[in-house]
Amino acid sequence: MTLEQFFRENRKAAVAFSGGTDSAFLLWAAKKYGCEVRAYYVKTAFQPAFELQDARRLAGELDVPMTELPVEILEVPEAADNGQERCYYCKKALFTRLREAAKQDGFSFLLDGTNASDDAGDRPGMRALEELRVRSPLRECGMTKDEVRKSSKEAGLFTWEKPAYACLATRIPTGTRICMEDLKKVERAEEALAGLGFLDFRVRLYGEAARIQVTEQQMALLLLEREKVLEALKPLFSEVLLDLTARQASR
Template sequence: MNLQEFFKENQKVALAFSGGVDSSYLLYAAMKYGADVKAYYVKALFQPQFEMDDAMRLAEQLKAPVRVLRADVLSDPVVVSNPSNRCYYCKKVIFNMIMKAAAEDGYTVLLDGTNASDDAGDRPGMKALQELQVKSPLRECGLVKSEIRRLSKEGGLFTWDKPSYACLATRIPTGCEITAEKLQKTEAAENFLFSLGFSDFRVRMMPNGAARLQVLSSQLPLLMEKREEILNELKKSYPAVLLDLEVRG
């Protein structure tokens, strides 16, 4: 099956839309192949503001209908306790919210952007999607990340080369309580590094509260150049700032 065939069979669909590479391409493809599609973006403390900004920009580019929902993910005590399968419980909260809103709008088939590169064995959240019968057409059609990026570029989507971005909760160690303060601190630290020119990096919080920086090996010279600025800014919020030598890429 290819996407054109998928949307011929599923002509009225709701899409869980993050503004990332995969869901952006899926929204584009749904519209290209004539589906009646509505996108749903869930704003929660786990998503930084730039993700919402990108999602709204992409929807505007495509002239796609989008509905923004607000979720209090920290209202679930299991999510707050941050177990190793936290993503399962978080996905249940978010996708149940989308399904309810979509049903109100007349959409009964819900899609997400999981692709064929995603390893189901390493993603507790995918179990939640299976239980809720969420369809993943990119995965069903065998589309891997590199192909989705290529097709996105051909389609003129600015998201084609956007780095993968896991939610802010992934920066907090498993078993450490997730709080609004920790999430906001993480978002502010990463926004600062973005402003210095870094890309595809992480500012992780260690159990003792220290910041652990993970950057691309190609950006280590920039890190050394901006070392004092980074230390001065991040030490306002973290007791120590450490570099992870197992760098990204």
């Protein structure tokens, strides 16, 4: 099945829209192939501000209505406790809220941007999607991440080369309770590094310190900008550490 066939058969749908490459292309395809579609962005403390900005921009460019749904994710005990199943409980809470909002708007069919490259066996959140009967057209149609990027570029979507971005909760070590203060520190640190020209990196909490992960290609830039990095991050963390194991570039 192709995406065109999928949307010819399913004419009305709500899309869980993160502002990332996959859900952006899914939203484009739905609009392109004549589906009556509305985007839903779930806004939590786990999402950085730039993701919402990208989502608003893309929805505007596609002329697709977008609903923003604030959710106090840290009030979900299993998500804030940050155990091995955090992603499952987080997804369950977010998509339950999203489904409720979509249903009120007359949308019974809910989609997300999981693609065929995503490993279902390694993602607890996918179990929540299955339980809530969320469909994943990219996965069902066999579209890999590389194919999504290629097709997004051909469609003229600015998100085509956007690095994969896991939520801010992944910067906190599993088993360490997540608090707003730590999320804000990590977000500010990553904003600072992005402002210095870094791409596809992570700033992870390491006790009271920050552990920076960059790709092999940007190790030299990090050393060159060392003083600026320290100036930006030292007010936030007791120490700033560099992980010498280069981060694999996100696809």
